[in-house]
Amino acid sequence: MTKIAAVILVGNAAEAERQARIALGKGADLVELRLDEIVDLGPKTIRHLAKSLGEHAIATNRSPGQGGAQRRGGAPRSALMKEICGQRFAYVDVELEEDGAGLDVLARVAHDHGTRVIVSHHFAEAVEVHRASETLEACAARGDIAKVVTPVADFEAAIQLIDVARVRTDRPRPMILIGTGPAGMVTRALADALDQEIQYASWGNAAAPGQLPLATAARLRGREPIILGLVGHPLGHSLSPLIHETALAALHLPAVYLPFDIPLESLDQFLLAVDRLRIRGFNVTHPLKESLSQRVDELDADAERLGAVNTVVVQDSWTVGHNTDVYGFRVSLRALGLRVGDRTALVVGAGGAARAVVHVLLREGASVQVTNRTIARAEALADSFDDLVAVVPMETLQRAGPWDLLVNATPIGMKGAVAPGLPVPEAIVAKAAFVYDLVYNPTATPLLQAARRLNRPGTSGLDMLLHQAAKAFELWTGQSSPFDAMRRAAKEALR
Ligand SMILES: NC(=O)c1ccc[n+]([C@@H]2O[C@H](COP(=O)([O-])OP(=O)(O)OC[C@H]3O[C@@H](n4cnc5c(N)ncnc54)[C@H](OP(=O)(O)O)[C@@H]3O)[C@@H](O)[C@H]2O)c1
Structure with a gap:
């Protein structure tokens, strides 16, 4: 089962420890201690954190080239990394590029302390899928767990990453393959289904765009995930994600509601992929309501009468369009x-x-x-x-x-x-x-x-919005929606 790591991004070791304990109490299996964020990080702090949290922690000392804050490079970095690997953490994150030269030594030291080595690479810009795949293999060759993170520009790129992860599930080295940004959220939501070793969840501010909050990740853990979402282009601000996340959380369903920014020219490909991505249903917004009414397998009477669909239910590849605005x-x-x-x-x-x-x-x-x-x-x-x-x-x-x-x-x-x-x-x-x-x-x-x-x-129009959302929720989940909780959340957001 994929382990959930809450990412702790604070500048002070005592505060990091306090936040880590709360996150572990709220359902995280692990915490990722972003040591690079801690001001004046030194051996004493590293030893203290290892002693107090080590068995539940990933120790990460991210370099600026990989999106982190650790400015010490060269020999000072090597010394820090040796100190980190010489302590007992559950995992240590070692960077393929920055720590490449001394990686084998670091891995040996870490193994001597019973620590598993994640070899990671974070791309700053979106790359072709074959590059992400090759880098994943390069990381796998040097560590116990391979981790590659890359921004994904659109839904199609996210599907390609998922396909790479899927064909890799039978390899002996566990992996973590993440697409960042809103389009990449589906790669995180499917972490368990793709046999990813660790799901990095946000605790407070997200460390990377698209990270699922800890509560959402915990809801999905070890369960068959149900993917729901909002399809449109461009996706402006909408209350629907908040309303549906509130409902899913209230009923503790293993589901997540994601943004799918799909231009008309990608709509057919999206529909072909829904099953593979375990999408059980989605809302439809501007400008795709009419286009979808022509593409789904079946329409309910209201959607047929209006030629417009705002909710789609997917079951065994069969798509049914509804108009819950009515x-x-x-x-x-x-x-x-x-x-x-x-x-x-x-x-x-x-x-x-x-x-x-x-x-x-x-x-x-x-x-x-x-x-x-x-x-x-x-x-x-x-x-x-x-x-x-x-x-x-x-x-x-x-x-x-x-x-x-x-x-x-x-x-x-x-x-x-x-x-x-x-x-x-x-x-x-x-x-x-x-x-x-x-x-x-x-x-x-x-x-x-x-x-x-x-x-x-x-x-x-708030009540109309809430009632249409409640109906969509019932169509997707077969459960009555927690209407009052949905209304409270929407009103709070509009205050
Ligand atoms: N409360 C709810 O649950 C709910 C549900 C659905 C929609 N809505 C809201 O209803 C509104 C319309 O949605 P829709 O899906 O019908 O959009 P739509 O299909 O794009 O239609 C927009 C309508 O507004 C008119 N319009 C747009 N800008 C205008 C302007 N500056 N001056 C005068 N008329 C203007 C358009 O007139 P033209 O024909 O001249 O372009 C058209 O009649 C949106 O604000 C949406 O948020 C609320």
Whole structure:
């Protein structure tokens, strides 16, 4: 079973020891003591740390060329490394390049003390997979465990690394092969499945981009991993990872939710790889919702009606597309006690979210009008609903209404969005009895602030987001979602 090492990156030996003990108490099998971070590292400190933590520690003295802070090179480094190898640690990390000349001597000294030798190499830039593979073999030839770390630029590079690790699992020398960065997270999540000797987990600040937090790594340990995630391109900030990680942690499921930044041209390859990567399901975001609806094996009724998928379930290579935005909006209306049957609604926007909203409102029996910046898009939306929807140009809104419900299905008002302000003038907001803003960040959107000024009740899109996430979670895991925990985490993040 892969051992989990919490990486301890602090500048002071006493603090490193204190943090290490807490991490070991929180489920780490090992701690990686980043000795290079400790100011004025000397024999006394090394001996003390070996005595107090050695049997649970990897001693690492990372050089600057390998991403570390140990500036002592040449003879001073050799002396330090000899001191480290001369103590009893569970593992010592020796660098293929920096320590190459004296490596055999260091290994002998370490073995005399019962310490296993990790020979490592960290690439600063992404490299071709054959170079990573050759370097892994070079490390394996010199140590007990071979470790290679390389940045991966995209999902395809991560798959190549995984394939290298997979064909290597029958070799006698254990290995650690890690892709760093968001695209490389899957190489870490599959550490156990790939028989990696050690999973380096973050404790406090991540030592390398993409490291899984200790709690997540501990949840996966020794269990068949379930990979979930968010697919889109580019992946902007999303609350989905936080919401799903909270749910997975609350139920202690052996699963992880990862970012998959997949451009359209890589989508087919991603779908071909889902099984190999143990991906059980994923959410879909801009701009892939429609493209995926054409590529999955099966669609549920809502996804088929809208031609858009925001959740995919994978089972035995069979992909089923769902549209849980529809569910999320419908359930949130109920939760708010909003009855829209025989009522009037104005939907602002004509994109994917607007279509999900219109679909629900029509099904509930509302009379729906749509307005949009690009009127042709509103007309296309109306067309696809057999003209059950009336299109109102923005310029004539002042003559339309009043409405029982106004829904903003544009990003206007969203934090960081290019368009601040209101999706329609305040005089139009005044003609609505209830205001539903699909935007949820900030919680008090400009539109909801306008509604408050006008004494109109309203809601943000947070409940819709949470209900759609809850549905996706249930589809993937077959378990009821811990809704309150998910809501608390999202609200906390939005504060
Ligand atoms: N709460 C939730 O669970 C939830 C779920 C899904 C979506 N959403 C939110 O809903 C919003 C729309 O998502 P979507 O997937 O429908 O996006 P989309 O398919 O890209 O559609 C965007 C819509 O907004 C309009 N728009 C964009 N920028 C505009 C601007 N500067 N001025 C006027 N109109 C503008 C577009 O008009 P044009 O046609 O003229 O380009 C289009 O109608 C997003 O903010 C998203 O975060 C929330």
